[in-house]
Amino acid sequence: MISNHLVFMIASGDVFGKDQPVSLSLLGSERSRTALEGVAMELEDSLCPLLREVRLGIDPRKVFRDADWALLIGAKPRGPGMERRDLLDLNGQIYKEQGQALNEVASRNCKMLVVGNPCNTNALIGLENAPDLPRRNWHALTRLDENRAKCQLALKAGKFYTSVTNMCIWGNHSTTQVPDFVNAKIEGVPAREYIHDDKWLKEEFTPTVANRGGVLIKKWGRSSAASTAVSIADHIRSLTQPTKEGDCFSTAVITDGNPYGLAEGLVYSMPARSKGDGDYEIIPGFHMNDWLIEKCKASEDELLKERDCVGHLLPNATVAQCMITEDTMLPGEN
Known part of the structure; x- marks a missing residue:
């Protein structure tokens, strides 16, 4: 679909x-x-x-x-x-x-x-x-997660979604994903200063974004085909059109040489910008507080375990024991 x-x-x-x-x-x-x-x-x-x-x-x-x-x-x-x-x-x-x-x-x-x-x-x-x-x-693709996060922040702030900028999804496209309200902005103001409700941001906003697909399936009886197609188009336009000053887009790419100390050899979502030539650069300097570091590490650990589970499909990889014990598939993708 x-x-x-x-x-x-x-x-x-x-x-x-x-x-x-x-x-x-x-x-x-x-x-x-x-x-x-x-x-x-x-x-x-x-x-x-x-x-x-x-x-x-x-x-x-x-x-x-x-x-x-x-x-x-x-x-x-x-x-x-x-x-x-x-x-x-x-x-x-x-x-x-x-x-x-x-x-x-x-x-x-x-x-x-x-x-x-x-x-x-x-x-x-x-x-x-x-x-x-x-x-x-x-x-x-983590752009659908980014779009969902922008929507939720905008609704909470009573603003239109275009007012939300610098919104990044970190990590895996699973329930361990990390929608970054720490660096996001609403009308140019840090989202935490605009909303003044860390409890909501941590305990409602974050799981709402991660579980949005499952809620949609319960309401409609099918997965998010149309909004996924829109997010694919958004992703491509983010690479073929210059990123606005002070903004970013989310994309899961190889971590080789990343500026955030993430393990190399993973495909991990990070903040990026483009000159509109189809290429991109990972944006350095995002503020990583203790909460964000902890959540990003959990998603990194999950991807390391996934990599171990598919070592037999990776040329020259050391085949390790598959240690995945927890199910973090996004609702509706099972």
Whole structure:
């Protein structure tokens, strides 16, 4: 469902710009081939002026050829009785193959965005299996979490969401994620000074953001496909348009050389800014108080455990015992 929303946004110019022609290559499976053909028919019938071509396929080495952007949305859901470690292995196999295919045939500066969960570790598996592509070009999506955090702060402050800036999501796309109210601002004022309610920020705001997807499913009976598609578009625009002065965007990227002392070799969400050229830099100097440090460390520890669980999918990695004992999958992603 995410893809069904997203492809029409891309074709209409809402993602890469109103003057950027696009060619879409849609990867499916034997099971979804007919449905893909239906999507292609609708795209053709929509007469999108920027859409130059729609290609369909089930072989990633054909679909990914010369790709400039790879939006990796698909992942298998967790079945009955399946533990998180099983899901890590199941979807990790998919992202190992896709990483290898991208390494062989994609544009040498291709940008990869992983949406399929567990997206941080799936992105790590993909990038480690694509040694000829820049490691920094792999992203895992945490922009939906950022958008949710901005919404909650704005509602609490009685302001519009555009008044919320410098909002970062740290860590894993799981219930250990850390929506950073410490550095966020509302109308240019630190959020804590604007709201004056640390108890709400720690005990209500933080879990509300992390569990928003589950609440939506209970209300509507389905996962957040439309808002996820919007957040993917927001993520891409954050890389293709310059970041406003004093602002940031959230993206989970490789921690190699990060300025926050995080373990290297993880895909971890951090604050970033871009010149609009498709690249980014991690913003140094965010204030890390004791609460933020503790929460960020918990998310880092979780990602280290996930990495241990998929060591058999990472070239040259030391295979360690999988020690995941707690389920932190986001509601609705099981």
